[in-house]
Amino acid sequence: MKKTILILCVIFFTAAFIQAQNAAGIRTIINHYAARNFLPLPVSQSDLDQIIRAGVNAPSAxxxxxxxxxxxxNAELARRIISGVTDGNVLIVISAAGDSRTNIPEILDCALAAQSIYLAAQALGLGSRIYTAPVAAVNRDLKNALSLPRDHSVVVIVRIGRVEQVDAASAASSRKAPDSIVTYKK
Ligand SMILES: Cc1cc2nc3c(=O)[nH]c(=O)nc-3n(C[C@H](O)[C@H](O)[C@H](O)COP(=O)(O)O)c2cc1C
Known part of the structure; x- marks a missing residue:
């Protein structure tokens, strides 16, 4: 009898734990924000490994x-990509072969990898922000400094760094009301 109760308790708490983990996952996806204020502190290698794994595991066509x-x-190289970037920030530069302005499948794939990286960082309690504004200048001036693979162009950059907690400046801006952009066809 005691053994049965113990087994039931283990099953109950395991199920509750999995449900809590899943809830945390959906919370990260819904409540993400593009960080503005980063702290001048390093990102740990173990966090970086998991964030890179999230990008590597992204879906692609x-x-x-x-x-x-x-x-x-490298802080100096990072500042050449995004001026004024905070010390300790890591930039993940995502590139693909060909012209990153016209290769639609590659752009979509790299965008999804960027999104996975962006969300993984926030799931780990870090701040993150996606950048495309610097891409043209990086492709023009910094391909050699970045040692990109042959024929690759940068598609998108994700900035990762330590953050305090969500402050007013960094909190997500408002979004369109779902009613105005979602149509159900039942
Ligand atoms: C494809 C893409 C490109 C972006 N490029 C830049 C950029 O070049 N510079 C920048 O400061 N933010 C950039 N952002 C961040 C957006 O401005 C930000 O995600 C958006 O304003 C929503 O922010 P919020 O979630 O904090 O409300 C980019 C975001 C995306 C998805």
């Missing part, structure tokens, strides 16, 4: 996985 991830931890 025909599972082509066309991307390359260049992890910029």
């Amino acid at each position: 025909r599972n082509a996985q066309p991307w390359h991830f260049t992890i910029v931890q």
